[in-house]
Amino acid sequence: MLHFARWQIVLIVLTVVVGILAVLPNLLPRSVLADMPGWLPKQQIVLGLDLQGGAYLLYQVDKQDYIDKRLRAVTAEVRTALRAEPRIGYTGLGVVDGAVQVRIRDATQFAEARERLSGLTNPLNQSLFGGASVDEFGLTEGSNETLRLSFTEDGLNQRIRSIVDQSIEVVRRRIDELGTTEPSIQREGEDRILVEAPGGDPEQLKSLVGTTAQLTFHMVDTSISGEEAMRTRPPAGTMVLTTSEDDEFEPARPYVVDENPLLSGEDLVDAQPGFDQQTNEPLVTFRLTTSGARRFGEVTSRNVGTPFAIVLDDEIISAPVIREPITGGSGQISGSFSVQAANDLSILLRAGALPAGLTLVEERTVGPGLGADSIAAGETAAIVAAVLVAVSMILVYGLFGVFANIALVTNIILLMGLLSLLGATLTLPGIAGIVLTMGMAVDANVLIYERIREEGKAGRTPILAIDTGFARAFNTILDANVTTLIAAVILFQLGSGPIRGFAVTLALGILTTVFTAFLFTRLLVALWVRRKRPTAIPV
Amino acid sequence: MKLISLPSDTSIPFMRWRVPAVATSLVLCIASIALFLTFGMNYGIDFRGGSVVELRFEEPRDIGELRSEIGSLNFGDVQIVEFGQPTDVMIRVAEQPGGEEAQQRVVILLREMFGEVAQFRRVEVVGPRVSGELARAGAIAVVAALFAIMAYIWLRFEWHFAVGAVLTTLHDVILTIGLYSATQIDFNLTSIAAVLTIVGYSLNDTVVVYDRVRENLRRYKRMSMPELLNLSINQMLSRTLMTSITTVLALIALFIFGGEVIRSFTFAMIWGVVVGTFSSIFIAAPLLITLNLRSGRTGGGDAAADAVAEEPAAS
Numbered sequence: 122m123l124h125f126a127r128w129q130i131v132l133i134v135l136t137v138v139v140g141i142l143a144v145l146p147n148l149l150p151r152s153v154l155a156d157m158p159g160w161l162p163k164q165q166i167v168l169g170l171d172l173q174g175g176a177y178l179l180y181q182v183d184k185q186d187y188i189d190k191r192l193r194a195v196t197a198e199v200r201t202a203l204r205a206e207p208r209i210g211y212t213g214l215g216v217v218d219g220a221v222q223v224r225i226r227d228a229t230q231f232a233e234a235r236e237r238l239s240g241l242t243n244p245l246n247q248s249l250f251g252g253a254s255v256d257e258f259g260l261t262e263g264s265n266e267t268l269r270l271s272f273t274e275d276g277l278n279q280r281i282r283s284i285v286d287q288s289i290e291v292v293r294r295r296i297d298e299l300g301t302t303e304p305s306i307q308r309e310g311e312d313r314i315l316v317e318a319p320g321g322d323p324e325q326l327k328s329l330v331g332t333t334a335q336l337t338f339h340m341v342d343t344s345i346s347g348e349e350a351m352r353t354r355p356p357a358g359t360m361v362l363t364t365s366e367d368d369e370f371e372p373a374r375p376y377v378v379d380e381n382p383l384l385s386g387e388d389l390v391d392a393q394p395g396f397d398q399q400t401n402e403p404l405v406t407f408r409l410t411t412s413g414a415r416r417f418g419e420v421t422s423r424n425v426g427t428p429f430a431i432v433l434d435d436e437i438i439s440a441p442v443i444r445e446p447i448t449g450g451s452g453q454i455s456g457s458f459s460v461q462a463a464n465d466l467s468i469l470l471r472a473g474a475l476p477a478g479l480t481l482v483e484e485r486t487v488g489p490g491l492g493a494d495s496i497a498a499g500e501t502a503a504i505v506a507a508v509l510v511a512v513s514m515i516l517v518y519g520l521f522g523v524f525a526n527i528a529l530v531t532n533i534i535l536l537m538g539l540l541s542l543l544g545a546t547l548t549l550p551g552i553a554g555i556v557l558t559m560g561m562a563v564d565a566n567v568l569i570y571e572r573i574r575e576e577g578k579a580g581r582t583p584i585l586a587i588d589t590g591f592a593r594a595f596n597t598i599l600d601a602n603v604t605t606l607i608a609a610v611i612l613f614q615l616g617s618g619p620i621r622g623f624a625v626t627l628a629l630g631i632l633t634t635v636f637t638a639f640l641f642t643r644l645l646v647a648l649w650v651r652r653k654r655p656t657a658i659p660v
Numbered sequence: 661m662k663l664i665s666l667p668s669d670t671s672i673p674f675m676r677w678r679v680p681a682v683a684t685s686l687v688l689c690i691a692s693i694a695l696f697l698t699f700g701m702n703y704g705i706d707f708r709g710g711s712v713v714e715l716r717f718e719e720p721r722d723i724g725e726l727r728s729e730i731g732s733l734n735f736g737d738v739q740i741v742e743f744g745q746p747t748d749v750m751i752r753v754a755e756q757p758g759g760e761e762a763q764q765r766v767v768i769l770l771r772e773m774f775g776e777v778a779q780f781r782r783v784e785v786v787g788p789r790v791s792g793e794l795a796r797a798g799a800i801a802v803v804a805a806l807f808a809i810m811a812y813i814w815l816r817f818e819w820h821f822a823v824g825a826v827l828t829t830l831h832d833v834i835l836t837i838g839l840y841s842a843t844q845i846d847f848n849l850t851s852i853a854a855v856l857t858i859v860g861y862s863l864n865d866t867v868v869v870y871d872r873v874r875e876n877l878r879r880y881k882r883m884s885m886p887e888l889l890n891l892s893i894n895q896m897l898s899r900t901l902m903t904s905i906t907t908v909l910a911l912i913a914l915f916i917f918g919g920e921v922i923r924s925f926t927f928a929m930i931w932g933v934v935v936g937t938f939s940s941i942f943i944a945a946p947l948l949i950t951l952n953l954r955s956g957r958t959g960g961g962d963a964a965a966d967a968v969a970e971e972p973a974a975s
Contacts (some may be wrong), residue, residue, distance in 0.1 A: 172923075179790065294678065323783070324771075335814070358869070417887045480760045484767075484785040491714065491781040498919030506913035510906045517902060519662030550850055550870045552923050555928070556914045557857065559905030561864070564899075567906075569870070571899040591963075597871040600816055601864045607812055608860035613854065615801035 123647040125586045137531055143538030152659040169548030172496050174489035175319035176326055177618070180292075180479040182285055182312045182538070187477035188272070191280075191413055192216045195241065195258070195270060199223055203235045209234050213267075220271030222263075225503045238268055245279055255279055258297035289314055292479075293470035295329050314479065321430050323467070323486040325514055333434050333478050334469035336389065337382035340420070341428045341440060347375030362430065364437045365456070376437055383420055388413030392501075394463040397455060403463035404455040407470065414450030422446035431456075433466070485618070492571050499552035506556045507533070514563055518570055521660045524649070525566040528642040530563050535633040536626070544587045545629075547624030558630030564601070565638030570660045577658030584650055586658055591643055597639055606631045616650050666898035674893050674941055675886035678949075679944035689831060691940055692838025695912055701840050704848030705784060707798070709755035709791035711766045714782035715774060720746040733769050744920045748781070751771040760787040775841040802833070817874060824947040825866045828939050832862040835930060835935050845924045854925045858932030861907070865900065865940035872896050873948065885954050889945040 125133075132513050143162050146154055154163050170177055196214060199221055203209045208261045210226035211234070243257040257276035261269045289306055292314060296304045304318040318326055342359050358380050363373040392407045409417055421429075428442045431454050439456040458466065511529065514522035536555065540547060575589030581589065594655045607629065612624035649655075691834055705712055725748065737754035751770065756762040763785045771780065786794070806826055814822035836858055840847050872892040880888060893900075906928055915926040 165922060175851060181789065229829075277670070280724045479784075480787075482760055482787040483790045484764075484783065486780075486783045488779060488781040490716070491777060495919055495921060498917060502917040503920075505917055505970075506910035509909040509913055513902075513906055513909060516664045517662070517666060522662075549919075549921055550853060550925070553914055553918065553925065556910050556918075557907070560910035561861070561903070563906045564864070564903040567899050567902045571666075571896075571902075573894065574898075597868055600871055601867045604809050604812060604863045604867055605860040607808045608863070610858055611805040611808055612856050613799055615804060617849070618796070619803070619850045620798075620856075623853045623857070627860070 123584070123591070123643070123650055125644055128143055129640075130644060135646050136636070137491045137535070137625065137641065140531070140538035141568060143541045147537065147541060153423050162542065164304065164541050164544055166537065167544055167546045167549065169546045169617075170317060170319060170485070170492075171487050171549045172492050172547065173319050174487050174492040175317065175321065175633075176314040176323040176329065177483075177485040178318075178323075178481060179309065179483035180235070180314045180651065181482045182281065182288060182314070183478035183480050184312060187281070187284060188277075189216075190477065191272075192221055192539065195221045195437045198241055199238060203234060205237070217269075220269045221519070222267055222269045225268065225561060228266055229270040235260070235262070238270060241270060241409045243276075243277030244369065250346060258558055262445065262573065288479065289471050289477050292316060292330050296326070297469055298468040299326070299329060299473060311359075311480070312356050320489065323484075325461075327484075329465060329468065331479055331481055332469055334386070334461055334472070335434050335474040336386040336470055338417075338538065339378035339382050339430045339432055341430050342377040342379065343427055345377055347377055349396065350377045350487075351375050362432060362435060364440070376428075376430055376440055378432070378437075383429065384409070384417055385411055386470065386474045388416075389470055392467040392532060393417070394460070395453075397453075399600050402455060403458045403460045404453050405458070405463050405467045405470065406453050408452045409452075411450070414448070417452075418446055418448035419448070422448070438466075442474060443621040459615060463660070476521065495549050499549060503552060503559075505555055506559050510559050510563060514566070517529045518566075518660050519647075521566075521570055524642060524645045525563060525570075527645060528566060528637045529559065531641055532630075532633050532637045533559065535636065536630050539629050540626070543629075545625050546622060547626070550619040550623035551626040554623045554630060557635065558627065561605075562630070562634045562636075562637070564596045565594075565634055568597055568601075569638065569642070574658060574660050577660075578653060583655045583658050587646060587655075591646075595639070602631050602635050644645075664901060665962055668898060670894045670897055670899070672894060673890055675890050675946065675949075677693055677716055678886075678942065678946040679851075681912070682946055685831060685939070685943055688838065689834045692841065695838055695841040699844070701847040702844040702914050703754070704851075705755075705786045705791070707791055707795040709763070709788045711751075711753045711763055711786075712782070712784045713751045713753075713770055713780065714743060715749050715751065715778040716781050717747045717774075717778045721749065721845070723749070724832070726751075729773065730770075731972050733773070754935065755788060755791070760789065763787050764862070782860060788890040794849060797803050800847065800854060802855060802859070804846060805859055806830070807925050809859070813867065817870060818953075820948055820951045820953040824944055824951060825870065827864050827947055828866050828944040831943050832858055832935050836932055837838075839928065839931050841928055845927065848927045850922065851928060852871040854928040854932065855960050857929060858936060858955075859928075861933060862936035862939060865874050865936050866944040867902075868899070869896055869940050870948075873945070877954075885949050888946065893941055893945060900937060900940065919969060 122399070142346045143164070146163050146165050154165075157163065159200045163334050193216070196216060200214060202477065203211050211223050212222040212226055212609065214221075216222070225231045239260050240286060242260055246620050253292055255275045257280060258270045259273045261271065262320045263269055283306055289308060293306050296306065296316070296318065299321070304316065306314065306316050309315045316326075316330055339362075342356065346354065350359075355361050360376050361375050362378055363375045366374070388410050390408045390410055391406050392405055395404055395406045396402065397404050409444070409465050425443050426446060428440045430437045430440045432438070454466070507529070511526045512527045514529075518525060534554070539545075569590055573586050576586035576593070577583065594599045606628060609624045611630035612620055612626065616624055662920065723740055723742060727738070730738055730740065730751065735753045735756065740754040741750050742748065743750040753812070755768050756766060767783055767785060767918070806829060810826045812821045813825050825930060833855060836855055839845075840851065846850075869892060872895055873889060876888050876892050880891075883891070909928045911926050915923060915930065
């Protein structure tokens with residue numbers, strides 16, 4: 122056991138050197154790192170949000186919101202389909218039990234109606250290569266000449282999947298616009314999105330990510346006042362929307378608007394914050410696509426003198442009166458914004474709307490001050506722990522205690538080096554894992570030394586005792602560490618947040634511990650034995 | 661340089677105390693379960709939903725005053741505790757009825773109330789949808805870890821050891837739950853990590869003892885079980901003590917200097933190391949007698965075989 126071939130020594134030393142090189146970038150400021158030659162490792166340990174401050178936001182895609190929206194859209198499609206020439210008389214069109222339902226008045230037209238509605242089942246392509254195609258909707262016939270369009274399970278699932286992907290894209294664009302450094306946006310499970318962003322203002326981030334930002338332009342119906350429509354019933358094909366409640370000076374005012382939007386977010390090419398040249402108030406300017414501009418031009422020239430409503434997520438932000446046809450394809454939204462609000466709105470419009478609402482289901486934010494305090498506390502704890510462990514090892518094992526301490530330091534360096542190379546995230550529980558590793562790392566050495574002592578007592582020569590001690594301790598150390606490693610791996614697999622951070626350092630700590638115990642410490646002791654030829658058992 | 665000697669050549673008759681020791685453990689386990697069933701645990705927002713906000717005021721604030729201010733917001737069950745420095749407080753608000761949005765309202769209202777005079781150092785909001793899942797995932801993690809470890813030990817040792825190790829670990833987990841229940845320390849996600857680490861540590865300790873038992877079983881084929889266990893534990897005693905002491909020292913450093921956030925976590929771990937050390941001696945070993953480890957392997961056992969077995973295997 123105590124014999125090492127030259128190449129083995131070289132490999133062990135090389136590993137330790139690589140470990141040291143991998144740790145070094147963490148000690149250097151970023152400016153120095155940038156100037157270093159390319160072949161040197163530059164990866165630093167990534168600090169978790171709990172150590173550098175930031176936000177961890179878990180959103181869930183609002184499935185019901187999407188279903189409602191989609192059913193409303195399909196209802197409109199059904200209406201259009203049945204009204205097409207030759208018209209088919211129908212009644213009771215609406216959403217019933219999560220499906221669009223309609224009754225055909227004239228039984229002779231039923232077959233034709235079914236034919237038309239079957240065109241609305243909307244086959245979704247599952248893959249690029251065609252393959253099996255799934256219908257989003259199934260068409261069923263009920264009694265009494267009714268037809269129902271309801272979601273198929275596969276279709277809905279596939280839709281939700283693509284909605285999550287789409288939402289991730291939109292959220293990414295929004296956060297990129299904000300200029301936050303290194304945000305991480307990823308899918309969690311079936312229908313969740315996890316946003317992790319270091320630093321920054323968590324409140325602003327929340328308001329940006331959580332907004333659906335569905336922008337629509339609607340004509341205002343002036344034949345009836347908003348208040349009256351609220352009391353009675355809005356005319357068919359219209360709905361009542363109110364102005365934003367955020368405005369302190371003006372209470373929310375109801376308007377009757379066309380149900381079908383004139384323009385929507387998709388017709389926008391760009392949006393920028395700006396200032397009104399006369400009043401100097403913040404506003405948002407936008408540009409429309411060519412087709413959007415044409416439609417907008419036509420409508421505005423027909424409706425000079427009537428107001429239209431600019432609606433964001435079912436709230437009217439502004440309802441200007443059309444003074445002259447707007448044909449240039451650009452316009453302004455003013456709505457007594459603050460500078461920040463105008464800025465945020467333009468980001469939202471540029472990044473596009475979320476396909477469905479997002480609900481914030483879990484939030485953890487840490488201020489930068491607390492993060493810094495936590496690092497300081499963790500460092501102090503680690504240093505004190507290291508000193509306590511080191512002193513007790515020397516007190517008990519003397520010179521071999523020194524070897525154990527050199528191994529401990531090497532162990533921690535290797536652990537930090539691994540964390541750096543892997544780009545793993547160090548969290549506060551992670552620091553706890555390192556401290557625990559320190560406590561347990563000596564276990565391997567203790568097992569070895571105690572074995573050596575026993576073998577010595579059994580009457581072996583010192584060198585043989587050392588050799589057998591290492592050999593005999595091998596199995597025990599392996600069994601003990603593998604069980605802990607299993608626990609750590611399961612923690613990592615099943616855990617989230619703080620548990621993961623802890624599991625990573627614990628698992629890596631076990632690996633480095635086994636390495637240092639079996640190779641590094643053994644090498645140290647072997648070199649010492651070769652040089653000193655001890656005549657007494659040293660522990 | 662060497663100033664302290666660990667006890668060596670001890671022959672403490674541990675197994676003589678195994679009945680009172682196991683009895684004490686049983687009583688403690690039952691007490692833990694009873695505590696858990698009657699008082700339950702102080703589940704944190706991770707498992708119960710709700711919000712935690714940590715504030716640092718510009719000047720020290722009177723808790724009573726704060727309580728009445730926050731009381732005016734009608735959040736129902738609100739805990740306010742001083743946290744570290746006198747300017748720091750932690751406000752814990754129970755889950756609000758009304759789904760995810762209702763939880764967000766808590767933070768918005770608190771920000772309106774204190775945004776000007778305090779720094780929001782930490783905000784955590786866990787909605788009702790997530791909290792149930794976190795609890796389930798945590799429980800699954802503990803159970804899965806136990807099973808995986810049992811499988812490993814089964815492969816490496818024999819089933820007696822696997823069952824013994826898992827029962828010992830279960831014992832430690834139950835006592836840890838008892839600690840959380842008795843002290844009413846916040847039980848959250850990090851506590852699950854603590855429990856699992858205790859599982860890891862306790863097993864580590866148990867496996868080390870079992871390893872020696874297995875070795876001695878091969879070596880001393882005629883020795884009675886209690887005698888053999890005593891021998892094994894005594895042989896490992898200095899190692900067990902040394903490792904436990906250094907680990908506890910490291911954990912104490914973490915407890916004192918690691919900051920408020922992980923204090924309850926470290927506290928549980930210190931307890932776990934103490935319990936784990938105790939159980940690897942007084943529970944794990946006697947269990948092997950109870951599980952009748954030796955009965956199936958009494959064969960052979962003539963003096964010559966013993967002598968041969970006592971020769972060290974060449975390594």
